Amino acid sequence: MLRAFEAAARLGSVTRAAEELHVTQSAVSHQIKQLEAWLGVSLVTREGRRLALTAQGAAYLPSLSTAFDVLAQATAGIERQAHRARLTVNALPTLTAQWLIAQLPRFCAQVPDVDVQLVTTASVLDFDPAAFEVSLRCLSTAELAALQARPAWRGVAVGRFLPDAVTPVCSRDWLVRSGALARPADLRRHTLLHSRSTPQLWRQWLALAGADKLRPAGELVFDHAHLAVQAAAQGLGVALGSPELVADALAGGLLVAPFPGLLLHEKDFYWIRSPRAADDAHAQAFCAWLQAAGAAVG
Structure with missing residues (x-):
């Protein structure tokens, strides 16, 4: 759920998020809806074909992106150590x-x-x-x-x-x-x-x-x-x-x-x-x- 929202919010598109995550558009949309239901707030709105963020979604995105970056760096470090x-x-x-x-x-x-x-x-x-x-x-x-x-x-x-x-x-x-x-x-x-x-x-x-x-x-x-x-x-x-x-x-x-x-x-x-x-x-x-x-x- 977190990955689907982060990708869609960062890219501004459910379609592009689906391509990045190698899943269907409906899977991304479903995950975002599940996250909103779990949090009890609306994170995104539709503006034609473009995905827009609510105030809560805009506030959530930077911290979520940073967290994924930290996880990626930690994983890359472990991978480097495994080969050295x-x-x-x-x-x-x-x-x-x-x-x-x-x-x-x-x-x-x-x-x-x-x-x-x-x-x-x-x-x-x-x-x-x-x-x-x-x-x-x-x-x-x-x-x-x-x-x-x-x-x-x-x-x-x-x-x-x-x-x-x-x-x-x-x-x-x-x-x-x-x-x-x-x-x-x-x-x-x-x-x-x-x-x-x-x-x-x-x-x-x-x-x-x-x-x-x-x-x-x-x-x-x-x-x-x-x-x-x-x-x-x-x-x-x-x-x-x-x-x-x-x-x-x-x-x-x-x-x-x-x-x-x-x-x-x-x-x-x-x-x-x-x-x-x-x-x-x-x-x-x-x-x-x-x-x-x-x-x-x-």
């Missing part, structure tokens, strides 16, 4: 926000016949390697060894593609206003920006820098490391960031690293390919691309 390969990648929020999204267009250009479905998760160790074709994690050597010893990791392929070495970063303008950071001890005058996902990171870096007794002027805590780095770029304090992940921000002057030689490097980023994707050409291509992309910046 899909690669599901699970990654950590910080790696995704700071590095992967910016790099991903290059992979899509190199491998245009696959759709990448990107899923983020904060879980580093407790995950099923078979849940996704490829998972990306930040792990220490000991953490990786413990994971590979699990029965569920039989047949899982792993490769390192990017270091996770962190150093303090902050806004250049903020640093000019708040005072120089000539040595790590100067951080006592500043606000340190933490993330709940890496709660011990600042303590570890300060110990590396010989300032483990330092008490900062203030502290702010965010859910993820990339949010702390974003807050640093906005002048809220000093965060710990990976030079590889924030390379563009450092190169563009949005961020500065006052102690570039003091890098805490205890973990690396790894791709983890599911056993079910062992023979998947797209998964293999994605892991190879990660290796090349990581080597280019790392």
Whole structure:
């Protein structure tokens, strides 16, 4: 009923609507009458051979046409997906926000016949390697060894593609206003920006820098490391960031690293390919691309 009315109203003709829908004119007219009876209003009137809309019909048509357009677009999207390969990648929020999204267009250009479905998760160790074709994690050597010893990791392929070495970063303008950071001890005058996902990171870096007794002027805590780095770029304090992940921000002057030689490097980023994707050409291509992309910046 809806399709018959929409076509006739849009085309202004029962005859043309019947041709578009591949039914008879009487079938179109009958469907429109049924719709009017169901709604309890008149939607069309006859003006000679031309179909005219009542006020109610004219008000109804735009929304109805839009609804059919949305349905058509959704159906076309499903049809496209049915004919295209899909690669599901699970990654950590910080790696995704700071590095992967910016790099991903290059992979899509190199491998245009696959759709990448990107899923983020904060879980580093407790995950099923078979849940996704490829998972990306930040792990220490000991953490990786413990994971590979699990029965569920039989047949899982792993490769390192990017270091996770962190150093303090902050806004250049903020640093000019708040005072120089000539040595790590100067951080006592500043606000340190933490993330709940890496709660011990600042303590570890300060110990590396010989300032483990330092008490900062203030502290702010965010859910993820990339949010702390974003807050640093906005002048809220000093965060710990990976030079590889924030390379563009450092190169563009949005961020500065006052102690570039003091890098805490205890973990690396790894791709983890599911056993079910062992023979998947797209998964293999994605892991190879990660290796090349990581080597280019790392």
